[in-house]
Amino acid sequence: MAYFNEMMEASLEHLDAEISALISSELSRQRTHIELIASENFVPRAITEGLGSILTNKYAEGYPHKKYYGGCEFVEQIEEIAIERAKKLFGADHANVQPHSGSTANQAAYFSVMKPGDGMLAMRLDHGGHLSHGHPLNFTGLMYKITAYGVNPETETIDYDEVAHLARESRPKVIVAGASAYPRRIDFARFRAVADEVGAILVTDMAHIAGLVAGGVHDNPTPHSQFVTSTTHKTLRGPRGAFVLCNAEYARDLDRTVFPGVQGGPLLPAVAAKATCFKLAGEPEFKVYASQVIKNASALCAKLQEKGLRVVSGGTDNHIVLLDLRSRKITGKAAEKALEAAGITTNKNAIPFDPEKPMVTSGLRLGTPAVTSRGMKEEEMSLVADAIDEVLSAAEDENVIRTVRARMAELGAAFPLYESI
Numbered sequence: 001m002a003y004f005n006e007m008m009e010a011s012l013e014h015l016d017a018e019i020s021a022l023i024s025s026e027l028s029r030q031r032t033h034i035e036l037i038a039s040e041n042f043v044p045r046a047i048t049e050g051l052g053s054i055l056t057n058k059y060a061e062g063y064p065h066k067k068y069y070g071g072c073e074f075v076e077q078i079e080e081i082a083i084e085r086a087k088k089l090f091g092a093d094h095a096n097v098q099p100h101s102g103s104t105a106n107q108a109a110y111f112s113v114m115k116p117g118d119g120m121l122a123m124r125l126d127h128g129g130h131l132s133h134g135h136p137l138n139f140t141g142l143m144y145k146i147t148a149y150g151v152n153p154e155t156e157t158i159d160y161d162e163v164a165h166l167a168r169e170s171r172p173k174v175i176v177a178g179a180s181a182y183p184r185r186i187d188f189a190r191f192r193a194v195a196d197e198v199g200a201i202l203v204t205d206m207a208h209i210a211g212l213v214a215g216g217v218h219d220n221p222t223p224h225s226q227f228v229t230s231t232t233h234k235t236l237r238g239p240r241g242a243f244v245l246c247n248a249e250y251a252r253d254l255d256r257t258v259f260p261g262v263q264g265g266p267l268l269p270a271v272a273a274k275a276t277c278f279k280l281a282g283e284p285e286f287k288v289y290a291s292q293v294i295k296n297a298s299a300l301c302a303k304l305q306e307k308g309l310r311v312v313s314g315g316t317d318n319h320i321v322l323l324d325l326r327s328r329k330i331t332g333k334a335a336e337k338a339l340e341a342a343g344i345t346t347n348k349n350a351i352p353f354d355p356e357k358p359m360v361t362s363g364l365r366l367g368t369p370a371v372t373s374r375g376m377k378e379e380e381m382s383l384v385a386d387a388i389d390e391v392l393s394a395a396e397d398e399n400v401i402r403t404v405r406a407r408m409a410e411l412g413a414a415f416p417l418y419e420s421i
């Protein structure tokens with residue numbers, strides 16, 4: 001009994017020093033590095049409280065007021081609040097806040113309306129699409145007949161005429177709009193017109209831009225799409241997780257597809273944290289944040305271009321800057337490694353028509369959601385761009401790496417993170 005009580009009340013540090021120390025090391029990494037991974041962010045401490053809560057003890061299969069377990073009176077209120085907030089934030093008829101991840105949210109949307117062997121038209125992975133948009137090793141590539149659209153080789157932006165042409169030829173059941181590495185605005189009305197013309201259903205995956213949509217600085221795909229899927233952990237600045245919005249006519253199918261179709265019980269700590277995330281994203285301060293994310297990306301982009309770096313599509317409209325490193329004679333893989341050593345976290349990324357393999361690449365994806373959450377503005381983006389330029393010009397020079405790393409740690413220290421943790 002004594003052991004049980006002590007174990008139940010002990011801190012992680014006391015009970016599992018190894019894991020506790022690694023979490024502390026990760027906190028210190030987040031504080032000292034400049035985080036430019038476009039799909040990452042820093043959540044408010046309140047979000048971590050929901051995630052770390054005793055809600056993890058509860059099972060709640062099913063939907064509010066139709067749960068398969070007893071004792072759900074509080075957790076179903078949490079879920080209802082999350083649903084209502086998501087609907088209000090994006091202007092949707094219906095929301096399902098249970099999907100554990102973006103890939104599962106996509107799976108749920110597809111399974112709601114598609115059968116194995118049906119056709120899907122989605123963006124090529126090597127032009128900016130996501131694995132769950134038809135990669136051969138993903139369930140989408142294994143289950144559906146995939147036709148892929150890409151970007152125009154000249155403009156490096158989505159070629160809507162090509163989308164329309166491919167849609168007419170392949171007559172897909174579903175057209176997917178949305179991407180993981182696309183720095184430009186997406187024209188959802190145009191996608192919907194193509195979908196309507198060929199009798200397809202439009203699924204928009206707004207995982208990357210959900211925060212920009214919530215903040216009113218990117219068009220909202222909801223009025224144009226039958227389904228909208230999203231993660232909550234990117235620009236939306238919420239917990240790792242996802243949700244799906246849909247038109248009223250698909251609500252029943254969607255809910256049945258999420259549970260019992262592809263998931264069992266929802267992760268209630270994440271559902272609570274999603275509710276808080278939707279609340280915060282609906283506040284006026286979030287609009288300021290979202291517009292600063294874009295201003296920071298534009299500033300970072302302009303300064304890197306000034307330094308002679310080529311930016312895919314010639315600029316950015318959102319939070320992403322996609323660099324073509326070929327003129328610097330360095331691969332994405334080597335650049336990611338050198339920048340990491342210099343205290344700047346990024347990820348290698350294929351650029352359209354990339355001659356390098358996916359694990360090497362000629363590109364680097366940068367994004368501003370996380371640095372903006374830390375309070376950085378255009379001035380700091382200029383310092384970061386200088387640092388990136390220096391490292392890319394001398395990736396093998398240990399002195400350069402060391403001095404940039406010290407500068408970046410100093411910059412990080414000027415924007416304190418999680419002081420109360």
Ligand code: PLP
Nearest residue numbers: 101102103130179180205207231
């Ligand atoms: N959709 C898009 C456009 C993404 O960029 C991602 C993740 O990067 C996902 C879906 C998948 O999200 P998750 O990693 O939560 O499965």
